[in-house]
Amino acid sequence: MYGVEESLWISVSERYLEGPAARWFQSIESQIRSATWSTFCQLLRDRFDRDQHELLIRKLFSIKQLTSVSDYVTRFTELVDQLSAYSNSTNPVYYTMHFIDGLFPEIKAVVLVQRGGGAAAPTKQSRSGDWYASSKFQHPPRTPLPLRPPPRADKGPAPVLGPTVAAPAVKHSSSADPKLQAVKAYRKALGLCYKCSAKWSKDHTCPPEVLLVVEALWDSFDTSEVDCSELQEKPVTEQLFVAISKAAALGACAAHTIQFSGTVGGHPALILIDSGSSSSFLSESLAAQLSSAVLTPQSIQVQVAGGGLLLSSGILRNVPWTLDKCTFHSDFRVLPLTAFDAIVGMDWLAAFSPMHVHWQQKWFSIPYHGDSMLLQGLDEESTSQLLLQLCQVLDSSATFSSATQELPVEIQALVDSFPDLFTPPVDLPPSRACNHSIPLLPGASPVYIRPYRYPPSLKDEIERQVNEMLSQGIIQPSSSSFSSPVLLVKKKDGSYRFCMDFHHLNALTTKSKFPVPVFEELMDESYKEHVQHVALVFQWLAAEKWKIKLSKCKFAQRQVSYLGHVISGSGLATDSAKVQAIQDWTTPSSVCDLRGFLGLAGYYRKFVRNFGVIAKPLMDLLKKDSLFVWTSIHESAFLTLKIALSSAPVLALPDFSIPFEIEIDASGVGVGAVLQQRGYPLAYISKALGPRN
Numbered sequence: 058m059y060g061v062e063e064s065l066w067i068s069v070s071e072r073y074l075e076g077p078a079a080r081w082f083q084s085i086e087s088q089i090r091s092a093t094w095s096t097f098c099q100l101l102r103d104r105f106d107r108d109q110h111e112l113l114i115r116k117l118f119s120i121k122q123l124t125s126v127s128d129y130v131t132r133f134t135e136l137v138d139q140l141s142a143y144s145n146s147t148n149p150v151y152y153t154m155h156f157i158d159g160l161f162p163e164i165k166a167v168v169l170v171q172r173g174g175g176a177a178a179p180t181k182q183s184r185s186g187d188w189y190a191s192s193k194f195q196h197p198p199r200t201p202l203p204l205r206p207p208p209r210a211d212k213g214p215a216p217v218l219g220p221t222v223a224a225p226a227v228k229h230s231s232s233a234d235p236k237l238q239a240v241k242a243y244r245k246a247l248g249l250c251y252k253c254s255a256k257w258s259k260d261h262t263c264p265p266e267v268l269l270v271v272e273a274l275w276d277s278f279d280t281s282e283v284d285c286s287e288l289q290e291k292p293v294t295e296q297l298f299v300a301i302s303k304a305a306a307l308g309a310c311a312a313h314t315i316q317f318s319g320t321v322g323g324h325p326a327l328i329l330i331d332s333g334s335s336s337s338f339l340s341e342s343l344a345a346q347l348s349s350a351v352l353t354p355q356s357i358q359v360q361v362a363g364g365g366l367l368l369s370s371g372i373l374r375n376v377p378w379t380l381d382k383c384t385f386h387s388d389f390r391v392l393p394l395t396a397f398d399a400i401v402g403m404d405w406l407a408a409f410s411p412m413h414v415h416w417q418q419k420w421f422s423i424p425y426h427g428d429s430m431l432l433q434g435l436d437e438e439s440t441s442q443l444l445l446q447l448c449q450v451l452d453s454s455a456t457f458s459s460a461t462q463e464l465p466v467e468i469q470a471l472v473d474s475f476p477d478l479f480t481p482p483v484d485l486p487p488s489r490a491c492n493h494s495i496p497l498l499p500g501a502s503p504v505y506i507r508p509y510r511y512p513p514s515l516k517d518e519i520e521r522q523v524n525e526m527l528s529q530g531i532i533q534p535s536s537s538s539f540s541s542p543v544l545l546v547k548k549k550d551g552s553y554r555f556c557m558d559f560h561h562l563n564a565l566t567t568k569s570k571f572p573v574p575v576f577e578e579l580m581d582e583s584y585k586e587h588v589q590h591v592a593l594v595f596q597w598l599a600a601e602k603w604k605i606k607l608s609k610c611k612f613a614q615r616q617v618s619y620l621g622h623v624i625s626g627s628g629l630a631t632d633s634a635k636v637q638a639i640q641d642w643t644t645p646s647s648v649c650d651l652r653g654f655l656g657l658a659g660y661y662r663k664f665v666r667n668f669g670v671i672a673k674p675l676m677d678l679l680k681k682d683s684l685f686v687w688t689s690i691h692e693s694a695f696l697t698l699k700i701a702l703s704s705a706p707v708l709a710l711p712d713f714s715i716p717f718e719i720e721i722d723a724s725g726v727g728v729g730a731v732l733q734q735r736g737y738p739l740a741y742i743s744k745a746l747g748p749r750n
Contacts, residue, residue: 066094078105084647084685111564113140117152118498121159129159151502158500299369299390300360301400302333306367308396308490315419315434316397321378321389322347326398328380330421330434333362334402339373339389343398350376352391359392367392380432383425396490467588468612475595479607484530487602501565503538506558515545515553522555587613621660628737629708631661639702644695648685651678658698663740664705670727671697673745709737 061069067089074082081104089097116136122129137152157165241251249256253263304311313332320326321339324346338359344352352371359367369390376389378399387405394400406412414421419434464472472479511519526532541562545553591612598605611617616625623630639658645651655675662668674694678685711717712734721730729743 063094067092067097070097080648080685081105084649087646110143113143114564117155118500120155122161122164126160126164133159147502151500155500299357300335300362301338301367301392301402302331303362305329305331305334305338305397305400306361306365306394307492307494313416315416315421317380317432317434319378319380321399322350322376326378328378328399328401329397330401330406332403332406334400336402336404337387337389338369338392338394338400338402339376340394340398341370341391344373344389344391347373347376350374357390359390381430383430383432395488465613468591471588471592471595472607475599478595478599478603478605480604481606482529482604489601495562496567496569498565498567504561504565505538505540506542506561507540509542509544509558511545518545518553519543519555522553526555584613627707628710631664631702631705635660636702636705640699642699644687644692646687648679651675651685654695655679658702661702661705663742664708665698665701666731666741667722667727667729667743668698668701668741669743669745670724670729671701673727676745706738709734709739711739 071079071082078101085100089100092100113136117140120129120133120136133156140147244251244254250261250263255261255263302311302314304314311331311333315330317328317330318325319328321328321343324343326343336359344350350373352373354371355369356371357369359369361367369392371391373389373391375386377384377386379385385405387401389399392400409423412421412423419436420431422429422431424430523532527534539562542558544556544558546556548554616623618624618632621632621635623632635657639654642654642657645654655672658672659668665671671694674690675698677683678687678691715734717739718733719730720733722728725746727743727745729741731741732739
């Protein structure tokens with residue numbers, strides 16, 4: 058911009074925008090006519106920079122060698138150069154390990170053995186490893202093959218997946234390369250041919266082209282060594298790979314598990330039957346109470362599904378335990394469990410196979426002393442589907458007494474029975490079985506974002522809330538390598554909510570998914586059932602030391618608002634406030650504006666007959682290569698959607714005791730259907746037809 062007046066910088070920059078950037082500029086051109094250069098730059102960064110950074114990070118996690126090493130090095134270097142523009146403090150080892158992980162397995166193995174000489178060494182070594190991929194009919198140089206040595210005898214065998222075979226003693230020539238010796242012993246331990254690394258059997262023959270490449274590598278071995286034919290499969294005397302499911306380790310709900318209340322060694326215990334755990338486990342606290350059981354020291358690492366390790370200090374043999382009236386004897390490994398007293402895994406399930414299991418109804422039937430025994434587990438859903446409607450009350454100054462004086466007599470009696478449930482929290486909650494965790498993507502490095510700049514008034518509010526949380530013990534000073542800035546979000550009552558901006562951390566986090574309750578399941582109950590459900594919820598919350606803010610609670614309501622919907626005895630309706638926002642929406646002037654309108658209107662598409670057909674002209678404007686030109690066709694579709702949403706019907710709630718009816722309609726532009734009962738609509742669905750249809 059040298060020599061150009063600052064007022065013309067935005068206009069000059071427009072000439073250099075191409076593709077999506079040019080279309081984006083066109084969509085905001087009317088909004089930035091009087092904007093400053095710094096404002097324009099900020100808008101540009103907000104639109105493209107954040108998504109680009111996250112995209113580059115994800116590319117780094119998924120980049121793989123596709124052809125030659127030279128091509129892979131070029132693509133990887135370009136990616137690192139782009140990431141360096143966002144942060145120049147990344148440890149080079151981070152990039153090095155990602156580079157090695159993306160190499161072809163055979164080249165990666167060479168690099169791992171020969172690695173050394175700094176972060177740039179793997180690039181140089183991997184280039185020299187290209188011979189492996191292109192030398193099927195040539196003798197390679199005497200380069201030691203790249204597999205790690207087998208575990209030492211004094212540390213015990215390493216965990217392996219699949220069938221296990223015993224490794225014979227290998228006698229090596231004193232002049233042989235120790236790395237080649239390690240490769241040979243390692244492959245034999247895995248039941249593989251030491252020459253071609255294929256699964257070994259009595260009838261195995263190495264491919265001629267493989268022998269041509271690798272035979273010279275084994276010349277340094279003594280010809281009197283034990284041959285591959287000495288490998289004989291032997292029965293496994295001890296399970297080497299031990300795993301526990303994530304649900305069992307953390308106490309989370311899982312599909313193929315059943316909880317029981319039983320005894321272990323005569324002590325009451327919460328027992329989990331878990332098909333996702335390889336062995337049976339006992340908590341350290343319960344194991345300490347079993348005075349008659351003798352702990353056999355046997356330290357072993359237990360793999361937690363999804364990542365993580367737990368250390369088992371030993372094993373208890375032939376421990377008696379009961380379910381209902383059935384007594385069993387099992388071996389339990391001792392683990393630091395917190396959610397359950399005992400985990401009964403596949404070792405026990407396999408011993409009682411075949412069996413009949415109904416995971417949803419939580420029962421199974423097993424053969425027991427010549428008969429069939431049905432064991433019914435605990436009902437985990439007795440409280441998980443109860444609904445307590447929490448709504449915000451505008452008058453935040455209401456006292457405890459004034460907030461409860463209008464409650465029905467039965468609800469008021471329940472509230473008075475649990476006074477501790479409604480007192481404000483002043484310290485941390487007790488430790489629970491499902492403690493919060495943030496699972497990171499493999500290889501993710503810590504993110505450290507500097508604090509935002511705040512006006513003095515907000516800075517004082519942040520310091521006040523921080524000091525208050527410190528005094529209550531809710532937070533504590535930290536020296537973690539992770540850091541995220543603070544945001545204050547104003548509530549409806551004018552106070553501020555203390556929030557953390559985790560969007561940088563979220564880019565490196567494994568995404569979780571949780572089901573949202575279905576509206577139709579929330580209202581089908583009488584007042585008497587409602588009082589019983591509230592009582593059960595209060596009991597459960599009080600037992601787990603949870604707290605409720607009474608000023609945000611509503612009970613015994615005939616109509617409630619939930620996630621933009623109004624649920625009542627008549628059925629499911631749209632929220633009038635959201636519909637009014639749609640009615641007040643001005644004609645879209647950009648793709649971003651149109652996308653916002655369709656996002657809000659599309660939330661209520663089940664209330665509008667032929668929504669997909671009506672909205673098709675507007676959806677076409679959102680296509681990647683479409684130019685945003687607003688015409689009378691788009692204006693007509695825009696107004697039609699407004700009218701349809703303003704007159705949306707109240708959808709009936711389904712009654713599963715009577716038949717359902719489906720009315721279907723189709724034309725050359727779209728298809729639609731309505732699900733109904735007794736002539737009342739339950740939901741509409743429609744789809745516009747395109748060229749492919």
